[in-house]
Amino acid sequence: MDYDKLKGVIEGLLFISGDEGIDAKEISEITEVTEEEVIDLIEDMKADFRRAGRGIQIVEVAKAYQLTTLPEHVPYFERLATSPGQSTLSQAALETLAIVAYKQPLTRSEIEEIRGVKCEKALNTLLSKQLIREAGRAEGIGRPILYATTKEFLEHFGLRELGDLPEPPVNLDIEEARLEASALFGKAEEATND
Known part of the structure; x- marks a missing residue:
């Protein structure tokens, strides 16, 4: 593999690895x-990123490499995060919210088992938007956090109570679930944005 293509592959691996990062050994393998x-x-x-004035950088944290944004751009990211136009949820967040x-x-x-992928970022998004909350701790090893919806969830989606949620279809496959989540939550998002 040529040098530039290899750098592109590594950049993709760094992007995919997200906040957890990836170490040199795993990239090597x-x-x-x-x-x-x-x-x-x-x-x-x-060095390429610095020379090109890119908005991202590669950092090493706990022997793992991560792509991060530049600290001097934080004020812009804060504006984005708090702007009213940023009320839409990603597909991952919608799926996670539907499961919760x-x-x-x-x-x-349990959420990750249902979705088949990690959901930490989606949970953090939903927590920050106050659509879900920590609802205690489960019994068992490590006493993991339990998640539940909030009053704001009901208000946001125009529900009086959880019983107002549409009945989920039996034997729903994941693609159908995505379409259902988009349809249900997309309509509510449109209504709140009008």
């Missing part, structure tokens, strides 16, 4: 180049 080459490539990418709404209270691992 995936790309089939040595750890030393990976580290050299990452250092080169850091229908199955509450439940833990993050």
Whole structure:
């Protein structure tokens, strides 16, 4: 694999790994180049990002590399996060919210088991928008946090109570669930934005 293509692959891996990051050893195993080459490539990418004036950077935290935004751009990100136009939810957040709404209270691992993917970012988004809340702790090892919807959830989606949620179809596959979530929550989003 040529040098530029390899840098592109590493950038993609860093992006996909999100907040958890990815270490040089794992990148090495995936790309089939040595750890030393990976580290050299990452250092080169850091310099490329700086030279190009990019809005992202590569940082190493606890021996894992992450893509992050530049600290000097934080005021802009804060404006974005608090702007009224940013009230829409991602598909992942909608799916997570639908699961919490229908199955509450439940833990993050239970949500992830249903969705088949990690949901930490979606949960944080829903918590920050006060659509879900921590509803106590589950019994068992580690006493994980239980999540449930909030009064704001009911208000946001125009529901008097959870019983007003439409009945979920039996044997619903994940694609149908996505369409259902988009249809239900998309209409409510439009109504609140009007």
